Amino acid sequence: MRKIFVLLAVSTISCFSQTPSLLKQEIFPITNPGFEQMSAGWNIRVTEKGQVVPDIVYSFESIAAEGKYSLAITLNKRTGTYIPRAFQVEKGKKYYLCAKIKTVGEITAAIRVVYGAVGEPYSNRIGYDSDWSTAGVTFVGGKHIYGYGEPKNPDPKISYCELRLEANGLGTAYFDDIRIYEMKEYGEYIRFNLVKPEGKQYKVKIHGVCGAPKWYFTVYPAKDVFSSGTPGQWIDLGQFDEFKGRGTVYAGIYFEPVSEKFDEIEAIIDFAYMPDESCIIKTFQRKTPGNIIGLILPKTENNPDSFLSGFHLLDDDIKKRNEFVKSLNLPPVNLKKFYIEAHLKGFGSVFSDPVMVETEIDTIKTMGFNALDTQYSGLAGVYRQIAEKYNIKQTHHTFRLSNLPKDPQTKKVICDWQKIKDTCSSFIENTLENLRKQDPEQIPLIKFIDTGDEIAGEVFGGFEYENGYREYLKSQGLKEQDLKIKNWNELKIYGSWSWRDSWKMRPTDRTAVDSCINYYWTLRYWNWCTAKTYRILAEEIIKRMPDVSIRVNFGPPWAYGYCSYMRGAEIWEFARQNSVTDFWNEDWLNTSGWRNAGIQMVSYLVDLSRSCAKINNAQLSAFVMPVGGEANIQLKLASVIGKGAKKIDIYRYGPAYYSPDNWSGSTDMTSGVAKFTRKLEKAEDILFPGKPRNPELAIIWSASEPVWATDDASMWNQQLIYLALQHKQIPVDIVDEFLVEKGALKNYKVAILSSQYLRKSSKKAIAEWVANGGNLFVDGIPATGDEYGQNCELLLPVIGINDITIVDSAIGRSLNPQNGVSDAIKTGVIKMKNLQDSIYGVGRKIQFKIRNPEKTKIIGEWEDGSPAIIEHRYGKGKVYYAGTYTGHSYNVPVIRIPGKIETGYRECERKIITDFILGCGINRPVWCNVDCIQADLLESDSGCGIVLSNYSG
Numbered sequence: 001m002r003k004i005f006v007l008l009a010v011s012t013i014s015c016f017s018q019t020p021s022l023l024k025q026e027i028f029p030i031t032n033p034g035f036e037q038m039s040a041g042w043n044i045r046v047t048e049k050g051q052v053v054p055d056i057v058y059s060f061e062s063i064a065a066e067g068k069y070s071l072a073i074t075l076n077k078r079t080g081t082y083i084p085r086a087f088q089v090e091k092g093k094k095y096y097l098c099a100k101i102k103t104v105g106e107i108t109a110a111i112r113v114v115y116g117a118v119g120e121p122y123s124n125r126i127g128y129d130s131d132w133s134t135a136g137v138t139f140v141g142g143k144h145i146y147g148y149g150e151p152k153n154p155d156p157k158i159s160y161c162e163l164r165l166e167a168n169g170l171g172t173a174y175f176d177d178i179r180i181y182e183m184k185e186y187g188e189y190i191r192f193n194l195v196k197p198e199g200k201q202y203k204v205k206i207h208g209v210c211g212a213p214k215w216y217f218t219v220y221p222a223k224d225v226f227s228s229g230t231p232g233q234w235i236d237l238g239q240f241d242e243f244k245g246r247g248t249v250y251a252g253i254y255f256e257p258v259s260e261k262f263d264e265i266e267a268i269i270d271f272a273y274m275p276d277e278s279c280i281i282k283t284f285q286r287k288t289p290g291n292i293i294g295l296i297l298p299k300t301e302n303n304p305d306s307f308l309s310g311f312h313l314l315d316d317d318i319k320k321r322n323e324f325v326k327s328l329n330l331p332p333v334n335l336k337k338f339y340i341e342a343h344l345k346g347f348g349s350v351f352s353d354p355v356m357v358e359t360e361i362d363t364i365k366t367m368g369f370n371a372l373d374t375q376y377s378g379l380a381g382v383y384r385q386i387a388e389k390y391n392i393k394q395t396h397h398t399f400r401l402s403n404l405p406k407d408p409q410t411k412k413v414i415c416d417w418q419k420i421k422d423t424c425s426s427f428i429e430n431t432l433e434n435l436r437k438q439d440p441e442q443i444p445l446i447k448f449i450d451t452g453d454e455i456a457g458e459v460f461g462g463f464e465y466e467n468g469y470r471e472y473l474k475s476q477g478l479k480e481q482d483l484k485i486k487n488w489n490e491l492k493i494y495g496s497w498s499w500r501d502s503w504k505m506r507p508t509d510r511t512a513v514d515s516c517i518n519y520y521w522t523l524r525y526w527n528w529c530t531a532k533t534y535r536i537l538a539e540e541i542i543k544r545m546p547d548v549s550i551r552v553n554f555g556p557p558w559a560y561g562y563c564s565y566m567r568g569a570e571i572w573e574f575a576r577q578n579s580v581t582d583f584w585n586e587d588w589l590n591t592s593g594w595r596n597a598g599i600q601m602v603s604y605l606v607d608l609s610r611s612c613a614k615i616n617n618a619q620l621s622a623f624v625m626p627v628g629g630e631a632n633i634q635l636k637l638a639s640v641i642g643k644g645a646k647k648i649d650i651y652r653y654g655p656a657y658y659s660p661d662n663w664s665g666s667t668d669m670t671s672g673v674a675k676f677t678r679k680l681e682k683a684e685d686i687l688f689p690g691k692p693r694n695p696e697l698a699i700i701w702s703a704s705e706p707v708w709a710t711d712d713a714s715m716w717n718q719q720l721i722y723l724a725l726q727h728k729q730i731p732v733d734i735v736d737e738f739l740v741e742k743g744a745l746k747n748y749k750v751a752i753l754s755s756q757y758l759r760k761s762s763k764k765a766i767a768e769w770v771a772n773g774g775n776l777f778v779d780g781i782p783a784t785g786d787e788y789g790q791n792c793e794l795l796l797p798v799i800g801i802n803d804i805t806i807v808d809s810a811i812g813r814s815l816n817p818q819n820g821v822s823d824a825i826k827t828g829v830i831k832m833k834n835l836q837d838s839i840y841g842v843g844r845k846i847q848f849k850i851r852n853p854e855k856t857k858i859i860g861e862w863e864d865g866s867p868a869i870i871e872h873r874y875g876k877g878k879v880y881y882a883g884t885y886t887g888h889s890y891n892v893p894v895i896r897i898p899g900k901i902e903t904g905y906r907e908c909e910r911k912i913i914t915d916f917i918l919g920c921g922i923n924r925p926v927w928c929n930v931d932c933i934q935a936d937l938l939e940s941d942s943g944c945g946i947v948l949s950n951y952s953g
Contacts, residue, residue, distance in 0.1 A: 020281065022273060022304040023096060023181040029087040030163070033178035035060055035069045042085060044071070056081050063174055065100035065132040070176035073167040075107060078897070080168035082112075086149065087180075089116070091141045091159045094183045096304055098136035101126040105171015106897055111135050111178075112166060115149030116159030118142035121246075124303070128169075128899075132176075136303040138183070169898070186273040188237040188300050188307075190221065194228035194255055195285070196266040201225050201258040204232075208251030208350055208657070210242035210299075215660050217242045225258060231268075234275030238300045247299045248310065250657035252292045252350030262291040269293065271311050282311040290352025294657060314346075314657055317665075318356050321655070322363045325670055333368040333677050337688040339394065339447065339621075339647035340677060341371035346658040347382055358386050364653060365390045367670060368677025371447070373397075375652070375659065378446060380439035395442070396649075397435075398450045401427055401537055404458065412461025412496060413533075415468050420533055424540040432544060448582055448621075448647070449541050452552035454560075456499040457530040457568015465529070469493045472525045484514040494522035502566040506708070507789075516788045520707060523565040527573045534579040542581075549582035549619050556588050556605060558596055558715060558816075563608075564706040572703065572736040575612035583609035584621035586651060587636070591628055592898040595818035597719045599627055599901060600951050602636045603934060604722050606643035608701075610692070611734040621647040626663040628899050633672035634679075635901070635949050641680065642936025642947030644692050686945040690938025693925045695731035697917060698748040700762075702755035703737055708789040709756060711811045713843045713885055714780055718754045720817060720887030721779075724913040727905060727951070729927045729935040737762040745769040750920045754887070756781040763794040770798050771875030775920040777913075779882040780844065781806070799881045800856050800872025801848040808845035815843055815885075821892045827884060830860040830868040837908035839889050841868065846883030860912075871916065880916040887913075903953035905932055 031041040038060045039046065047057040057074040064070045073081065089095055101109045106128050114120040117139035126133050141159030144150070149160040167173040192204055203225055207218045219242065221235040237243040255265050266287040272279040286293045296317060298310030342364040347357050361383075364372065371394045372379055372387050379387060379395035387393070405419045406412060413420075435443055470488045485491050494515070495505055502523070507515045538550040554571050555562030563571040563585075574580055585605045588594050597604075606622055613620050622640035627633050633650075640648060650673060654662025663669040680687070699722065705714060725732055735744045735751075737759045745751055746769065753766070753776060763783060770776050782799055786792035796802055810825040827845035831838045839860075847866055850856050860869035860882075869882045889912065895904040910931075918924075926935040926946055934949040 020273065020279065020308070022184050022186050022308065024184045026179060026181050027089070027095075029089055029180060030085060030178060034064075034067050034176055035071045036067045038069065042071075042083070044083060055079060058083070061174065063102070065102070065176040067176075070102075070174040071165070072172050072174050073109075073165070074172040075167060075170055078170045080166070082164040082166040083175075085163045085165075087161055087163060088158050089141045089161060089180070091116075091143065091157055094138060094140050096136060096138050096181045096183055097163065098123075098134050098179050098303075099165070099175055100132050100177040101130070101135050102132045102174040102176075103128060103130045103171060104174075105129065105169070107167055107169035107171035107173050109135070109165070109167045109173035109175070111137060112164045113137060113139045114162045114164060115144045116142060116161035126173075128171075134305075136305070138301055138303055183304070184273075188243060188297070189234045189272045189275045189279075190237055191231055191234050191270040191272070192226060192253070192255075193231040193268040193270075194226065194265060195268060196228070196264070196287075197262065198228055200228045200262070202228065202262075203256045203258065205254040205256055206251050207254065208249055209660060210249045211247045211660070214242065231270075234272065236275070237297070243297070243299055244301065245299050246301045249297045249299060250314070250350060251295050251297060253295060255291045255293075257291070264289050265291050265293075267293060269295070271297075273308075281308055284313055286313060288351070288353040290348075292348070292350065292352035294346070294351035294356070296657070314351055315356060317655070317657065318359050318363075321664060321670070322359050322366075324667060325363055325366045325674060328671055328674055330366075330674055330678055333681050334391070335368060335370045335677060335681055335684060337646075337684050338641075338680060339371050340369050341373055341396065341647070341649045342367070342369040343373050343375050343652045343654065343659065344383065345375040345377075346655065350657050354382050354386065357382050360655065361386050361390050361392065365392060367674040368681070371395060373649075376450065378435070378442050380435070380442040384439060384442055384445070393445055394447050395445050396448045396450055397446050399428065399431055399537070399541065400452065403427065404533070407462055410461050412465075413458045414462050415460045415465040415529060417532070417536070421536050421540070424537045428537075428540045428544060443545075446545070446548055448549040448551055449545070450551055450553070451534060451537055451541075451580075452569075454555040454562065454586075455534075455552050455567075455569045457526050458533060459496060459498050460526065460529055461496045465496065466493055468529070469522070469525050472528065473521055476521070476524075478521070482514075483517055491518075493525070494518040496526075499561055499567045502561065502568070510789050513788060513790060516790065520704075520788055523707060526568050527565050527570045528577075530568050531570075531573040531577045531579045534574065535577045538579055538581065551580050551582040551584050551621060553623060554585050556585060556596075557608070558712075558719070559588065561706065565703055566706050570703060571608070571612055572701070572738070575615040575618070576738070578616045578618075580618065581616075582619040582621055582647070583613045584623045584645075584647075584649070585609055586623035587625050589625060589627070589636075591632060591900055595896060595902075597716065597723060597817045598951075599632060599636050600639060600723060600726060600934065600949070601719060603639045603643050603726060604719060606640050606645050607722075607732055608734050610644055619647070620645050621649070623649050623651060625651050626666065626669050628666070628668055630668045630672040630675070632901060633669055634676045635951065637673075637676050637680075638947050638949045639934060641687060642934065642938070642949060644690075644938065646688065683945055686940070686943045687938050687947070689940035689942050690945050691940065692731060693937055693939060694747070695733045696749045696922050697725070697730055697752070698733045698735045698745060698750070699752045700740060700755070700758075700766075701734050701736045702758045702762075704757040704759055704785075704787040705755040707757065707787070708785060711815070713811055713815045713888070714754050714756060716815050716817055717780060717843070717885040717887035718752075720890050721752060721754060721913055724887070724890050724905075724910045725917070726934045727910060727932045728914045728918070729924050729933070730914065730917060730922060731925065731936075741765050745774055748774075749922055750775045750777060750917050752777045753783060754778070754780055754885075755783055757785040757787065757789065758783040759787045760792055760794065763792065767795065767798045770877035770879060773876040775877055775916075776879045777916060778879060779884065779886045781846065782881060797851060798874050799879050800851050800870065800874065801881065802851050803849040805847045806844055807847045808841075809843070811843055815888060817888075817891050817894070818896065820894070820896065821888065825888075826892075829863050830884070831863070832860045832869075832908075832912070833858065835908060835911065839909050839912060840892050841884035842888035842892065843885045848883060869912070878920075882912065901951060901953055907931065
């Protein structure tokens with residue numbers, strides 16, 4: 001740390017600021033703005049006290065920011081509401097409206113101005129358990145497009161607005177001291193003065209990050225050539241869209257010489273709200289190596305306080321984050337085996353001072369990172385040199401192939417494997433040559449190569465693709481008669497498309513069997529060709545870099561067809577062809593927004609990757625997304641470690657000044673990661689060599705399911721079943737249809753099937769396995785379709801049922817678990833015979849007849865007395881079948897609170913899934929008497945390590 005401060009002393013940084021006011025005058029269009037007269041002027045009916053407590057309570061309380069009273073909105077169940085108040089202001093003027101807000105409980109509150117306010121803007125939102133804080137919003141008086149809020153004969157000079165006091169969540173929000181101000185005319189003006197070098201001419205460029213949708217931008221604020229030593233003219237930044245609206249701009253100010261290069265500069269930069277000396281807000285004087293000074297700037301429509309206080313040097317942000325991680329006072333950490341990677345970038349783009357790089361690297365090193373990537377571009381130049389001083393000597397690089405041979409007319413990839421190989425070879429040679437020119441010392445630091453992100457199938461075409469399709473079908477054992485053709489030359493591939501069209505291309509007429517067969521095999525062939533292309537690329541890389549591993553980010557299988565045939569990049573096909581040598585997958589999971597089935601599903605992704613990696617003994621990594629809450633990020637990291645991941649990329653530190661997706665400003669993430677790396681270091685010698693014990697339970701992955709499924713019920717159901725197993729400490733493997741057909745189930749005591757569509761040959765293999773003593777768990781629509789979307793009831797005798805009928809279906813919407821289970825998707829009540837409790841059927845109610853009563857035990861019944869859950873003996877094995885989605889049933893009582901992990905899972909729903917499995921003699925390497933604890937055992941010659949992840953809430 002001493003080195004950093006010595007270096008910082010070399011750079012001259014000075015700052016002058018004053019705090020002018022942007023407020024012209026307070027106006028009073030709202031009477032009783034502090035609720036001192038209770039409801040006077042407000043359309044608020046105070047909730048009367050009674051025996052039944054309503055969901056929403058309105059009251060006036062003697063808890064106030066100013067005066068005696070405030071308005072209180074109490075939400076007794078998780079919901080949202082608002083109180084409106086009409087008011088009028090002059091059209092065309094800018095105003096600032098603010099209120100004091102206090103929250104108690106898991107409730108958030110904000111104010112919003114609608115109708116006559118241009119853009120109907122929101123204020124900042126006040127979070128959980130906040131003391132009195134200011135929520136404020138600027139707006140311009142306008143007119144609603146449909147005239148909402150206006151009287152019959154509106155005054156054209158008046159804006160008819162509505163203020164809304166909003167509360168969302170569970171708890172009480174207090175509102176007080178509402179104020180409205182007319183604002184002065186103001187903008188955002190900048191002025192440059194290059195102090196050194198003297199006697200030089202220069203131009204100015206601004207490059208940076210401004211937010212969605214454009215993100216990165218470059219503007220030239222003036223055409224003029226400036227002279228050093230003389231202040232330039234004031235420049236209005238509001239002329240650029242990048243500075244309009246609300247938010248923050250991270251920018252590098254480039255002082256570009258007209259002639260020779262500037263090795264070092266010193267400059268003065270002034271900011272003002274009007275182009276006048278008297279209106280200057282802040283002045284920076286900065287000396288830096290190179291010619292780029294980094295700044296943090298507010299956008300023009302920020303609230304007055306945040307606008308006036310929003311001008312900073314990038315140095316301030318970098319130092320603040322470094323000071324925070326040091327303030328945790330944690331012991332030093334030095335992970336030697338696990339690979340934990342951070343991302344940094346910005347040098348040469350938004351600043352040019354290496355001291356800033358060193359401070360950033362000191363920050364990530366203090367957190368515990370031991371690998372560094374400059375956002376998909378390895379570790380070269382200044383970043384490498386400084387990283388090595390901190391003993392960070394490993395990185396990854398990105399080799400993305402984008403110039404495959406294409407037909408000039410159709411723009412489709414030509415499926416000529418020699419040409420593709422030559423293209424890959426040339427691409428790798430050129431890429432490596434560029435890396436050598438950039439910094440030859442970076443190449444030995446590269447541990448793996450990323451060849452694709454959220455990949456999709458290449459769009460192939462041409463006669464080579466058609467001919468290859470015919471040969472591929474022959475190799476898969478198909479005959480001409482299967483496709484109703486006389487000879488192979490008659491066969492035309494079903495089509496060629498990008499992944500977004502896969503669902504549109506699906507045959508609508510399922511009775512046209514030959515079309516369905518052709519569609520299925522076209523998808524298979526497309527995936528096979530994509531995987532082969534990536535395999536060729538991987539082989540060309542490994543020829544030249546034999547020590548690196550190759551990976552792609554497939555994307556989580558719950559979105560956009562990732563990992564499936566529909567995407568054109570099915571994960572198991574990549575495993576079979578050895579197209580990657582290291583499996584990983586980003587999780588897209590947090591505790592708000594993209595919750596899906598919960599952050600614990602990071603474990604599912606690693607188990608999926610681990611199961612694929614088994615095919616060719618590939619390596620195992622994890623791509624962990626940020627999440628709010630210090631404990632939550634540690635849960636995610638513990639989960640992936642427990643499942644066997646050895647390399648972890650924690651996406652993406654950033655920082656904010658260069659990366660739109662970043663967590664550099666999150667103190668939760670910073671402290672969570674820093675504390676976790678210390679815990680990991682203590683157990684590294686045991687955990688790193690450790691591997692999970694082979695599970696005795698397999699979940700069957702049906703690649704045929706997404707080809708024909710018309711809803712997402714079974715996909716989410718399978719993942720919720722997985723969660724129930726983790727909550728009972730039951731380890732899981734995932735096996736695909738082809739592994740099933742090759743006899744993989746002989747390695748397992750129990751298999752779980754939750755798909756409507758499954759290959760015929762897979763069904764035959766399952767039937768044989770059960771007959772020989774295997775135990776099968778099935779729910780939902782029990783694999784009644786085959787890979788061609790045709791009816792195929794091969795498994796019904798094995799399950800012990802017939803006459804399948806869907807008598808109640810609520811499938812007409814996504815069953816994403818994050819939406820909860822509403823009454824609308826509950827399909828009935830199932831009474832369990834050996835339990836006191838009942839459970840809800842969810843999504844579908846399947847009615848069936850029992851085929852062999854003497855071999856069948858009824859476990860649960862619907863309300864009408866018909867069987868709902870049964871256990872059937874078949875040969876030497878047995879089958880457990882539930883005529884609903886048991887995973888979705890497990891989701892019924894779950895409570896989801898923004899920012900917190902899911903709670904409320906119950907043993908009665910879990911037992912519907914786990915009792916049969918445990919009763920089949922499954923051995924749990926580790927078990928826990930507390931619900932919802934994930935317990936993972938890692939074993940090696942060095943010893944045994946147990947990773948416990950507490951998801952009990």
